[in-house]
Amino acid sequence: xxxxxxxxxxxxxxxxxxxxxxxxxxxxxxxxxxxxxxxxxxxxxxxxxxxxxxxxxxxxxxxxxxxxxxxxxxxxxxxxxxxxxxxxxxxxxxxxxxxxxxxxxxxxxxxxxxxxxxxxxxxxxxxxxxxxxxxxxxxxxxxxxxxxxxxxxxxxxxxxxxxxxxxxxxxxxxxxxxxxxxxxxxxxxxxxxxxxxxxxxxxxxxxxxxxxxxxxxxxxxxxx
Amino acid sequence: xxxxxxxxxxxxxxxxxxxxxxxxxxxxxxxxxxxxxxxxxxxxxxxxxxxxxxxxxxxxxxxxxxxxxxxxxxxxxxxxxxxxxxxxxxxxxxxxxxxxxxxxxxxxxxxxxxxxxxxxxxxxxxxxxxxxxxxxxxxxxxxxxxxxxxxxxxxxxxxxxxxxxxxxxxxxxxxxxxxxxxxxxxxxxxxxxxxxxxxxxxxxxxxxxxxxxxxxxxxxxxxx
DNA sequence: TGCCGATTCCCCCGTTCCGGGGAGTTGACG
DNA sequence: CGTCAACTCCCCGGAACGGGGGAATCGGCA
Numbered sequence: 001x002x003x004x005x006x007x008x009x010x011x012x013x014x015x016x017x018x019x020x021x022x023x024x025x026x027x028x029x030x031x032x033x034x035x036x037x038x039x040x041x042x043x044x045x046x047x048x049x050x051x052x053x054x055x056x057x058x059x060x061x062x063x064x065x066x067x068x069x070x071x072x073x074x075x076x077x078x079x080x081x082x083x084x085x086x087x088x089x090x091x092x093x094x095x096x097x098x099x100x101x102x103x104x105x106x107x108x109x110x111x112x113x114x115x116x117x118x119x120x121x122x123x124x125x126x127x128x129x130x131x132x133x134x135x136x137x138x139x140x141x142x143x144x145x146x147x148x149x150x151x152x153x154x155x156x157x158x159x160x161x162x163x164x165x166x167x168x169x170x171x172x173x174x175x176x177x178x179x180x181x182x183x184x185x186x187x188x189x190x191x192x193x194x195x196x197x198x199x200x201x202x203x204x205x206x207x208x209x210x211x212x213x214x215x216x217x218x219x220x221x222x223x224x
Numbered sequence: 225x226x227x228x229x230x231x232x233x234x235x236x237x238x239x240x241x242x243x244x245x246x247x248x249x250x251x252x253x254x255x256x257x258x259x260x261x262x263x264x265x266x267x268x269x270x271x272x273x274x275x276x277x278x279x280x281x282x283x284x285x286x287x288x289x290x291x292x293x294x295x296x297x298x299x300x301x302x303x304x305x306x307x308x309x310x311x312x313x314x315x316x317x318x319x320x321x322x323x324x325x326x327x328x329x330x331x332x333x334x335x336x337x338x339x340x341x342x343x344x345x346x347x348x349x350x351x352x353x354x355x356x357x358x359x360x361x362x363x364x365x366x367x368x369x370x371x372x373x374x375x376x377x378x379x380x381x382x383x384x385x386x387x388x389x390x391x392x393x394x395x396x397x398x399x400x401x402x403x404x405x406x407x408x409x410x411x412x413x414x415x416x417x418x419x420x421x422x423x424x425x426x427x428x429x430x431x432x433x434x435x436x437x438x439x440x441x442x443x444x445x446x447x448x
Numbered sequence: 449t450g451c452c453g454a455t456t457c458c459c460c461c462g463t464t465c466c467g468g469g470g471a472g473t474t475g476a477c478g
Numbered sequence: 479c480g481t482c483a484a485c486t487c488c489c490c491g492g493a494a495c496g497g498g499g500g501a502a503t504c505g506g507c508a
Contacts, residue, residue: 098369099369099370099372099373100373102366102369102370102373103370103373103374103376103377125359130359130363131359131362131363131366131367133362133366135349135354135355138355138357138362138365139354139355141362141365141366141369142326142355142357142365143355144369145322145323145326145365145368145369146323146326146327148323148372149323149324149326149327150327152327153327165453165454165455166454167454167455167456168454175436176436176440176443177437177440178432178434178436178437178438178439178440178441179436179437180434180436180494180495181494181495182494190455190456190457191456191457191458192457193456193457193458193459194455194456194457194458196495196496197455197456197457197458198455198456199495199496200496200497200498203496203497208402209496209497210402210404210435210464210495210496211434211435211436211465211494211495211496212399212400212402212403212404212435212436212438212439213401213402213403214402214436215402215436215439215440215443216400216401216402216439216443216448217402219400219439219440219443219448224440224443389483389484389485390484391484391485391486392484404464404465405464405465406464414485414486414487415486415487415488416487417486417487417488417489418485418486418487418488420465420466421485421486421487421488422485422486423465423466424466424467424468427466427467428467433466433467434465434466434494435464435465435466435495
């Protein structure tokens with residue numbers, strides 16, 4: 001636990017929500033709101049204007065904001081002041097928004113119905129390198145990873161069902177990378193004829209009749 | 225809160241850990257361990273042998289187990305008895321294991337250093353359709369999604385940097401799907417010559433010299 | 449031992465692709 | 479109104495590909 005409170009900034013365009021947030025955070029001595037901005041541009045400007053030692057260590061960021069939305073603002077903030085922990089605080093819980101925010105550099109992602117205690121804990125956690133997320137957000141992440149992994153496994157099973165020989169798999173991988181037959185022959189120390197023989201088998205098993213289609217199918221299987 | 229305790233099964237091969245777990249869970253009236261197994265096969269057999277009304281509603285599952293590991297056991301359990309909430313309880317926190325377990329149908333994923341209260345809460349949560357995960361697991365999921373999204377965005381930016389014309393992008397997408405030039409001509413109501421003209425531009429911009437390489441590059445950009 | 453799949457190599461022929469060239473039309477933008 | 483980018487269409491020659499055939503070797507398995 002730090003002796004001094006964590007310096008926090010708040011970016012939220014809706015005045016009522018912003019004030020409510022500030023009032024609720026004021027009860028917690030562990031955090032001190034040093035900055036509040038109605039949009040992303042104002043936030044970035046205010047941080048830049050602040051004394052380096054007074055700059056916020058953590059930021060509560062709304063997503064929907066005029067002039068510069070939360071995702072873009074997050075990108076700029078973590079770019080300009082690395083180490084700043086940005087925690088999104090929004091009503092949006094769709095996968096796309098969450099992924100975008102995280103990719104932009106957000107450390108955590110909270111939904112707006114969280115109690116103040118949770119928000120404060122999340123700020124402190126994020127400042128320590130944690131990744132605080134609401135339960136619903138965690139569920140969304142789990143669903144996404146689960147879906148992706150199941151798709152990957154499905155592709156692997158379909159690939160398995162083709163009964164490709166090791167050599168064929170090898171050749172297919174190179175085809176998927178766009179390597180020509182004689183380049184494949186060079187890489188695998190084979191004759192061009194041999195490679196052509198393997199590609200013929202591959203086309204039969206994959207049920208394709210062009211090289212690009214084979215590459216496309218291989219990509220769908222996760223090869224390459 | 226249910227009037228009757230949640231019926232829970234425990235699958236854990238290490239006897240000491242299993243006993244410890246059972247002892248710790250015994251303090252919580254909200255859960256009742258109805259079944260304990262030393263491996264996945266035994267777990268599945270025990271569930272199958274049990275009376276349908278006495279079957280566990282939630283399962284604490286270790287990953288490393290003999291005869292049938294936790295992931296495979298989870299797959300069988302959720303296949304055979306849908307609605308069963310499986311919560312992984314393991315020391316492994318690597319992305320691969322987590323993703324595999326979730327794909328197999330695990331509802332939650334806890335690390336073994338969690339206190340008993342958390343484990344019980346996770347079981348109850350999972351039984352209600354939640355996805356309880358340890359903080360470290362959430363961090364891993366966040367990192368994965370963040371990495372994927374950043375990769376996606378990077379690919380999109382690189383694609384953007386190529387300054388493809390709309391027509392070229394269209395043609396490239398079809399190339400990535402393995403469509404031949406004259407098939408593209410048919411689909412886009414163009415002359416073969418026109419399509420060839422576009423592909424020529426594409427090869428120049430993509431800096432490739434074969435169709436399959438173009439398809440491969442396009443796949444890397446997320447097209448197709 | 450005999451069979452079978454995997455791997456390797458070879459031939460041929462027609463098609464498609466690749467890379468170079470040129471040229472006309474259209475629409476936007478200064 | 480000129481310019482420029484985008485789109486369209488065309489020709490050609492050399493290279494690669496697609497599909498058909500055959501054949502030899504090797505290892506495993508019945």
